[in-house]
Amino acid sequence: MPALSLETAWLRIRNLRPTDLPDFHAYRADPAVTRYQGFDVFSREQAAEFIAQQTHCEFGHPGQWVQYGIENQRTGRLIGDCAICLQEDDSRMAEIGLTISPAEQRRGYAKEVLLALLDFLFGLPDFHRVVETVDADNAASIALLESVGFRLEGEFIDNIFFKGRWGSERQYALLHREWEARSGR
Template structure:
């Protein structure tokens, strides 16, 4: 079982488990068409749907077995501005998948980069992962840039690999290994 010591603090952010009290903040970004644009369900959520989402995320504060998801609220003084997650994909191969969603009003200041970096650092240092990867729609340039900024390399461009809004879509896959992460951290003085 893997559970972070909460909260995970960065210079500007607090990463912590999602609580039911986060509903207003989470709904503020889940209801936006520009936020859900690249998500598989691809439609803004109603308050009730966000409530169900928050309830599900509130139970994702520990990784017990393969397939489990660790979802953390990303908070600043103004409240929750997004969430980051790690999905435990393989115990044998020590692999997890990174995911994230952020309110666009907080974009352009490096907050998503800071949050994703903190979660990757925990995954490699505390969970002992060997590899963390992320995936995005090939036209989701912001997500691809974020994965590049945190040191992930683009490993694949899968052509027409999944159905997205009833049409075949391309998917990009990015990844970073623990040794690459440690090397970047050492170079950055972390």
């Protein structure tokens, strides 16, 4: 399987590169970005190590999370990253995640990326379902998922001890048939 590379109107989704380090570290070191995520703020060394691990990862290995850079096509700068993990025991399903740098939020970029990821995944043969798990307090992420048609499947109450307190998580999902109906196909 070749490296994943997707182009949207303004953005390019492609593997992280060592030259992304300054932009990547700037937002991954921001507590507002990591607040609802399963990782804490990154040091520059952690950011460099993470990019080095991800640079040569390929799409198509079930059970493996691959993090992709989101590049502004006009400036060449990294504005965020997104991740896909094909389900280990059934690669017709996947979990995704998405981060946009605070300086670039509320411009429609996350929605543009999410629609491109969904178009790509649901274009794979027999692809069935995409899920995302979000913190129940993560209003931005919830609004994003609902804006593209994800359906709330359930909320787990105080199910995770997270950054010093119990937190609740919601699971959202989108099926291939729901995507087709939404796209008017």
